[in-house]
Amino acid sequence: MLKIYLTNENGFLQETTEFIKGCWINLVSPTEHEINEVAEKLQIPLDFLKDPLDEEERSRIEKDDGIVLIIVNTPLLSKDENGIPIYDTIPLGMIIAEDSFITICSKDNPIFHVFAQNKVKQFFTYKKTRFSFQILYLISTSFLKYLKQIIKKTDKIENELHQSMKNKELFSLLNMQKSLVYFTTSLKSNNIVMQKMLKSNYLRLFEDDQELLEDVIIENQQAIEMAETHTTILSGMMDAFASVISNNVNFVMKFLTSITIIMALPTMVASFYGMNVSIPFQNYPHSFLIAIIISIILSSVTALIFWKKRFF
Secondary structure, rough: EEEEEEEOOOOOEEEEOOOOOEEEEEOOOHHHHHHHHHHHHHOOOOHHHHHHHOOOOEEEEEEOOOOOEEEEEEEEEEEOOOOOOEEEEEEEEEEEEOEHHHHHHHOHHHHHHHOOOOOOOOOOOOHHHHHHHHHHHHHHHHHHHHHHHHHHHHHHHHHHHHHOOHHHHHHHHHHHHHHHHHHHHHHHHHHHHHHHHHHHOOOOOOOOHHHHHHHHHHHHHHHHHHHHHHHHHHHHHHHHHHHHHHHHHHHHHHHHHHHHHHHHHHHHHHHHHOOOOOOOOOOOOHHHHHHHHHHHHHHHHHHHHHOOOOOO
């Protein structure tokens, strides 16, 4: 999908069909024809347009004949076949050309909608450097938002684990841990790119742009620290709750064993009195009642002993 936007004279974003100077070209899962069209009309190297579509592409920044390519990882929320949320990251490419600004991604991203709906203050398509920093800022805040969601889901799973004897919750925690690892790796890669942008001459930075980039780096660093902290917490939590599940199973087995022993005593008494041999009180008219009383006494005493030992 190819869409072209341009900030008009009144500062409002409008969609257009032509490659106008100062426009923003948004490519989402583009076709080969769309890639070739952009490359031909704007003289963009093909590898600059195709590299961000590789889901394994690393974060980086490079410059070729005055055209700057910035690839960063952005968070993505999707769902599996069972409807369970999956937190992952995908590359997002930004190309700063002489007359245009190009964004390219293999999947639709909510960040694009924020800009397309004109919800970002001081956003102009022709201010390309500032535009790239605004995208980076939204990416960092998106990481923070998804990290908070992961933390909330982890707390919910933790409450369920207190009474659980199944592995389902542990697998859910494992998915959360994997997401945190992906986030941490992507955030650190993005941080390296931002540091290069700040310290090298890839882009021409004005004072306001430099302040915005520094704010982005701070947000990104905060997300890194949050991801690392909760990765450590989650690792310890998984080990602890693996033991909790094991203890819960042991408690149930101990309870069932105690009940089995208590219920076995009346069976044993009944077996003795069912033998075809001479037994005490066999001619007594209330011998059945005696057997019942003996069974109740044995079971009660055993249950009392188990209760005092906290077997149930």
